[in-house]
Amino acid sequence: MKTPLLFATSGIRGKSNHVITPELGIRVGRAVANHVNTNLKTNAAVIIGFDNRRNSHSIANTIAAGLSSSGRDVLIFNAPIPTPKLIFSTIKNEAAAGIMITGSHLPADENGILLFETDGRYYKGILNEDNIQLVNWDLLGRITNIENIEDNYETFLRKIAQNNLVDNKMNILVDPAHGPIKDYLQLAIKPYCNNILKINWEDDDRLPGRPSEPTSSNLTKTRLALTSSKSDLAISTDMDGDRVIFTSHSGATISGDYIGALFAREYWKNNPNKPIVVPINTSAIIKFTAEKYNGKIIYCKVGPPSIINSILENNVDFAFEETGKYIFTEYAIWPDSVISTIKLLKLMNESGQNLDELLHEFPTFYQVKEKVPCVRNKADEVMKILITEIDKLFTENKIVNTLDGIRVDFSNNSWFIIRPSGTEDYIRIFTEHNTLESSKELNNTCQKMIFDILEKITD
Amino acid sequence: MFRKVDEYIKMKTSEGLEIFRAYDIRGIFGENLSVETMLNIGRAFGSYLIKKHKTKITIGGDIRASTPILLNALISGVSSTGIHCDLVEKSPLGITLFQSFINKYDASAFITASHLPPEWNGVKFYWGEGIGFSPEENDEIKDIFLKKDFINKNAFEVGQTTKVDPYNSFVTYLKSKFEFKTKYKIAIDCGNGATSLVVPKLYEDLGFEVESIFSDPDPRFPNRSSEPTEESLSKLSEFMKKGEFDFGAGFDGDGDRCVFIDNLGNFVSSDTFGILVAEYLVKTSNNNSILINMECSLGMEVYLREIGAKIKRIRVGHSFLSLEAKLENAIFGVESSGHAIYPEVFLFDDALILPLLLAKAIHFKDDTLSNMNKNIKLPIKRRFDLKCNDNTKFAKMNEIDATLRNEEGEILDIDGISLKNDNGRILVRVSNTSPKIRVTIEALNQTDFEILEQKYLPIIKEIIGE
Numbered sequence: 001m002k003t004p005l006l007f008a009t010s011g012i013r014g015k016s017n018h019v020i021t022p023e024l025g026i027r028v029g030r031a032v033a034n035h036v037n038t039n040l041k042t043n044a045a046v047i048i049g050f051d052n053r054r055n056s057h058s059i060a061n062t063i064a065a066g067l068s069s070s071g072r073d074v075l076i077f078n079a080p081i082p083t084p085k086l087i088f089s090t091i092k093n094e095a096a097a098g099i100m101i102t103g104s105h106l107p108a109d110e111n112g113i114l115l116f117e118t119d120g121r122y123y124k125g126i127l128n129e130d131n132i133q134l135v136n137w138d139l140l141g142r143i144t145n146i147e148n149i150e151d152n153y154e155t156f157l158r159k160i161a162q163n164n165l166v167d168n169k170m171n172i173l174v175d176p177a178h179g180p181i182k183d184y185l186q187l188a189i190k191p192y193c194n195n196i197l198k199i200n201w202e203d204d205d206r207l208p209g210r211p212s213e214p215t216s217s218n219l220t221k222t223r224l225a226l227t228s229s230k231s232d233l234a235i236s237t238d239m240d241g242d243r244v245i246f247t248s249h250s251g252a253t254i255s256g257d258y259i260g261a262l263f264a265r266e267y268w269k270n271n272p273n274k275p276i277v278v279p280i281n282t283s284a285i286i287k288f289t290a291e292k293y294n295g296k297i298i299y300c301k302v303g304p305p306s307i308i309n310s311i312l313e314n315n316v317d318f319a320f321e322e323t324g325k326y327i328f329t330e331y332a333i334w335p336d337s338v339i340s341t342i343k344l345l346k347l348m349n350e351s352g353q354n355l356d357e358l359l360h361e362f363p364t365f366y367q368v369k370e371k372v373p374c375v376r377n378k379a380d381e382v383m384k385i386l387i388t389e390i391d392k393l394f395t396e397n398k399i400v401n402t403l404d405g406i407r408v409d410f411s412n413n414s415w416f417i418i419r420p421s422g423t424e425d426y427i428r429i430f431t432e433h434n435t436l437e438s439s440k441e442l443n444n445t446c447q448k449m450i451f452d453i454l455e456k457i458t459d
Numbered sequence: 460m461f462r463k464v465d466e467y468i469k470m471k472t473s474e475g476l477e478i479f480r481a482y483d484i485r486g487i488f489g490e491n492l493s494v495e496t497m498l499n500i501g502r503a504f505g506s507y508l509i510k511k512h513k514t515k516i517t518i519g520g521d522i523r524a525s526t527p528i529l530l531n532a533l534i535s536g537v538s539s540t541g542i543h544c545d546l547v548e549k550s551p552l553g554i555t556l557f558q559s560f561i562n563k564y565d566a567s568a569f570i571t572a573s574h575l576p577p578e579w580n581g582v583k584f585y586w587g588e589g590i591g592f593s594p595e596e597n598d599e600i601k602d603i604f605l606k607k608d609f610i611n612k613n614a615f616e617v618g619q620t621t622k623v624d625p626y627n628s629f630v631t632y633l634k635s636k637f638e639f640k641t642k643y644k645i646a647i648d649c650g651n652g653a654t655s656l657v658v659p660k661l662y663e664d665l666g667f668e669v670e671s672i673f674s675d676p677d678p679r680f681p682n683r684s685s686e687p688t689e690e691s692l693s694k695l696s697e698f699m700k701k702g703e704f705d706f707g708a709g710f711d712g713d714g715d716r717c718v719f720i721d722n723l724g725n726f727v728s729s730d731t732f733g734i735l736v737a738e739y740l741v742k743t744s745n746n747n748s749i750l751i752n753m754e755c756s757l758g759m760e761v762y763l764r765e766i767g768a769k770i771k772r773i774r775v776g777h778s779f780l781s782l783e784a785k786l787e788n789a790i791f792g793v794e795s796s797g798h799a800i801y802p803e804v805f806l807f808d809d810a811l812i813l814p815l816l817l818a819k820a821i822h823f824k825d826d827t828l829s830n831m832n833k834n835i836k837l838p839i840k841r842r843f844d845l846k847c848n849d850n851t852k853f854a855k856m857n858e859i860d861a862t863l864r865n866e867e868g869e870i871l872d873i874d875g876i877s878l879k880n881d882n883g884r885i886l887v888r889v890s891n892t893s894p895k896i897r898v899t900i901e902a903l904n905q906t907d908f909e910i911l912e913q914k915y916l917p918i919i920k921e922i923i924g925e
Binding site (some may be wrong): 015016017018021022023026053054057058059061062064065066068078095108109110111134135136137138140143205206324438 | 476489493495523524527531532535539578611612613614615676732
């Protein structure tokens with residue numbers, strides 16, 4: 001029995017050449033052809049892009065073969081590209097779908113497949129493999145290489161970047177995690193820079209400089225390079241360039257929640273009472289900001305597919321995710337590290353403030369992330385029981401939100417969320433509080449609740 | 460138009476055996492050859508190479524409609540085993556093989572079904588210097604394929620693929636090997652096959668004046684069968700009758716066979732071509748070793764011995780041509796099917812160089828090709844392809860062998876069995892590529908031909924049970 005083609009919040013992921021194999025590529029190609037044949041009345045091609053991980057091009061080729069064998073035309077990039085460029089090209093070319101083969105922020109020996117609809121939405125769910133049809137040799141889909149020059153993602157970025165005059169040019173350290181986003185970043189930030197310094201720049205899928213995920217703990221070397229070069233800012237993306245994390249001149253790596261809150265604050269200053277979208281696991285900093293600047297927050301389920309759906313449903317201008325994904329719908333429906341960087345540089349330029357100064361008014365909230373092992377079929381039962389247990393245990397004033405897992409907010413801006421993982425056998429517990437100790441204490445309380453329930457169920 | 464996938468999978472259960480043949484893998488796309496099959500062929504080929512400590516190869520393919528997706532599957536399979544590939548994408552066979560030859564890579568694979576109809580496709584394997592995989596080597600790949608005994612590498616050990624275009628270095632190399640003082644005017648019929656990708660440019664780059672027909676790549680092969688024969692080259696013949704050309708050349712689908720038409724539009728048999736080129740090479744070098752396969756005319760032996768050539772008959776099959784040429788240090792090797800090799804340039808049977816050799820031979824004789832063609836009188840030769848089941852053809856062949864050995868005459872059993880007597884020669888071989896037994900009869904005159912035909916053909920047919 002084959003594992004179903006489940007596209008989770010971040011597509012299909014796994015070990016390169018063991019889970020993400022050429023066979024899987026053929027299956028995905030055929031299932032996507034089946035999906036678009038069934039759901040869309042278009043003969044448009046499917047666009048395929050791939051990053052610079054070793055087997056990405058090979059997987060892209062097998063997906064192309066799968067699509068073609070079901071009669072669907074394919075446009076495939078010639079060379080590695082970042083994910084935002086694939087989404088841009090999918091929308092611009094009105095492709096039947098877009099497929100990106102990227103390990104994104106995953107460890108170097110893993111890879112993944114993302115699927116996008118014509119309008120740039122992430123496909124989430126199981127791709128149906130029933131009734132797949134194959135064509136004879138004379139009806140095979142045409143596979144055409146796209147030269148990088150043919151589409152104008154570059155022009156699009158250049159237009160956004162050169163919108164404003166730049167008064168105070170900066171020295172900026174760019175850290176693209178050895179991925180294909182680097183050339184686009186360089187092109188976009190040029191108007192803002194005296195000097196561009198580079199780290200983790202070489203095209204090397206072993207990711208010798210750092211893991212692709214731009215978390216604070218992975219950016220030690222970047223911070224060192226920033227402070228020793230006395231740069232004004234460090235820009236650290238994951239290798240496919242949908243997420244970006246910034247480090248200020250003082251060497252403080254700022255979480256995505258705080259940068260998101262900063263962008264939201266600037267938005268609300270000019271657009272009071274307008275809503276933005278954030279996933280349910282977002283820090284209380286956004287609540288703090290919304291209260292102070294008359295903003296509205298629409299919570300959605302965790303992960304880019306839900307964020308983008310919510311953006312389209314609610315017609316909002318801005319959304320973000322704590323991982324470093326920011327969406328400015330004025331320009332794009334997708335998270336784009338280059339656009340986000342331009343927005344921050346513009347803000348720094350216009351305000352004349354450095355990043356630390358821009359964030360000065362935000363209080364610090366302390367986050368603790370833990371997970372409890374729990375097989376997936378038990379997790380649902382645990383979550384059901386949790387609802388009543390939470391009510392019993394936390395008697396104070398609280399707001400309970402069950403949109404995606406259970407989030408409980410207390411009046412002092414502390415909160416927790418408990419969610420079963422979509423891809424692994426864990427229940428995740430995420431707490432936030434005004435001090436690290438109280439955040440840990442809250443997290444421990446939640447863990448104990450889950451262990452107690454698990455014990456009861458097992459008995 | 461569409462085929463349900465379950466129906467397709469049902470067909471696949473018997474897949475795998477009949478597509479593996481002695482010298483290559485061939486099947487009908489969508490019937491017994493699929494993307495999945497080619498992926499596993501790639502895994503088997505790659506695993507075989509890894510076990511032999513090989514690391515780098517070239518992969519290319521012809522212009523068939525199913526070639527791009529089969530190429531994608533083959534490359535993915537090969538690289539999953541850790542083999543690195545240069546990818547030529549579309550090219551005639553010779554240009555893909557050239558990439559491995561000139562860079563001293565370990566091997567090459569080429570997606571093609573040669574001269575077969577458009578729904579067919581397959582793959583051929585060659586060692587780096589250009590010798591085709593032997594039936595035994597192909598058998599080892601088949602075993603790995605059937606047992607699924609594949610090597611599967613971890614992320615960082617997966618092979619990497621680089622797209623390349625060897626055309627310019629191919630032309631430069633040929634220029635270093637062939638120099639022409641006369642600007643010949645030639646007509647080329649590509650039959651809409653893979654040679655269309657480089658014709659007429661290639662011959663113009665090499666100093667010819669060229670006109671070409673059917674030189675747009677078209678996987679339907681709409682204008683003629685992609686097998687170059689006297690019949691399929693009739694349009695080229697007509698075209699030649701304008702009398703403006705020094706000679707005409709017609710290629711098969713992947714460019715490993717070439718057949719010629721003289722300046723008056725007459726067909727030039729591959730045996731005649733072989734004699735003309737062999738004569739030029741023997742007389743202008745100090746190497747007189749010529750290889751001809753068992754199907755080649757008795758007349759070749761007569762003509763070439765007269766000019767002092769040392770002749771060796773070899774088994775039919777392009778792998779043997781290359782292999783024997785290397786072992787014998789031969790200057791030229793030819794098959795009556797239109798394959799030929801000139802090891803001074805490279806060991807593989809790239810037909811793109813055959814017009815260059817013929818031009819050299821014409822220049823050497825300082826005559827027209829029609830005169831040269833007319834002056835060579837070859838015995839009457841005809842081949843009879845008799846249907847015979849793949850499972851029984853070898854047993855039947857043994858019976859035929861025993862029968863012919865009882866006859867008076869000279870027996871040669873390099874490939875099948877050949878009996879030469881006062882009337883002429885009869886050669887009986889099992890086809891390596893199809894369920895057939897091939898009988899070739901050759902005689903100096905019609906009477907002798909009929910004697911041989913009437914005596915032996917019925918006996919053979921009876922044994923086969925036709």
